[in-house]
Amino acid sequence: MTQYLTLEFTAMVTGFALMIIGLWGLLTRKNLIKIVIGFAIFDTGLNISIISMSYLKNRTAPIIDKSIDASNTINLFVDPIPQALVLTSIVIGVGVTALMLAYVLRMFREKKSLDINSYTDLKW
């Protein structure tokens, strides 16, 4: 029991639970803005689970300043590569969210409705 009660394991469980909750909102809600909110929650969960892969116990952030022994950084720092990936992923996530909201605004001006059941142009 106690070997599962670590920082990285609980953070990874939280990340996957957030992804499942976001997917639930993305699939079952009828409102268009609620779908975009579900996508934003899914994005946050994905970033948390990637960051929790890079954490190593009893180590510190990969930034050199006066309190760090600069000749021994390989034994002091966590892995900086997933942090750089997530830093890019957050910015791209905001861009995708803004694009989805722009489409929501155009669709609302076309049909005057936010309900997804009223968009039936491709059915016949």
Added chain:
Amino acid sequence: MMNMILALSFELIILVLAIIAIHNKSLKIAIIATGVIGLFASVLYLLLAAPDVAMTEASIGSGLTTIIFFYVLNKIRKTND
């Protein structure tokens, strides 16, 4: 031990707020709950030793996302009137 208590509390708060954000009827409450999820996710990144990601999430994920959502809601309300 202090980091463990803080991390467990913030993970519980994040899950409760995510369920509120999906399950509630009102759109404004869902958007504010998404902003609070970004806030506590940023503190969780800081506990996982990534202060640069925490800074980006604090300014973009918690600030800019809320502003974009409310801008679109304002446009929709003006079109309705």
Added chain:
Amino acid sequence: MVDKILIAAGILMILGIFLSLYRFIKGPDVSNRVISFDVMTVISVSVIALIAHFAGRIIYLDVALVYALLSFVSVVVIARYIERGL
């Protein structure tokens, strides 16, 4: 000695965050939830400073600096939205 007193302070701050989360869950309308959001951001600044003390890195304080600068912008936008007209 110092660390034990600071752990007690951190547990009190966590209890404050849980009380404002209760107001966020129960609050009757949007205004109460915005106040709860504001209080949570203010408490988070001191929690981040406490994390920086336990990690022993001064670079963690920059996150608290970003919070203290940028947390009020979204609250101001929500308040202007409630007042009709962004």
Added chain:
Amino acid sequence: MEGIKIAGAIITLVGAIFIFLGGLGLVRMPDLFNRIQAGTKASTLGTILSLIGLAMVNEGWIWKLLIIIVFVLITNPVSSNMIARAAHHRGEKLTGQTLTDMLEEETDNSKEMEDEL
């Protein structure tokens, strides 16, 4: 040197007690404006006290913590003032024990309380 550190830790504990009382006031107060008063003011004082205490515990951190204190003092009253003015403009009900309302003549009561957007 050790005495200064213990004094700083005790100041941080006092700040944490103020933060806890702010959260308790957010739960217990009967009205929106009383909740703004209790929550925001008490937690701002608690944050400033705990930052001062941490500056006494760790030497060399005082300048960055002073900058954070100045930013909290500038930005936090702005946001709570904006929430209070928007709620009063929207026609929020006061509790029965409030005696004076200085902004009463500016309130437009024709707006509906809760709409869907």
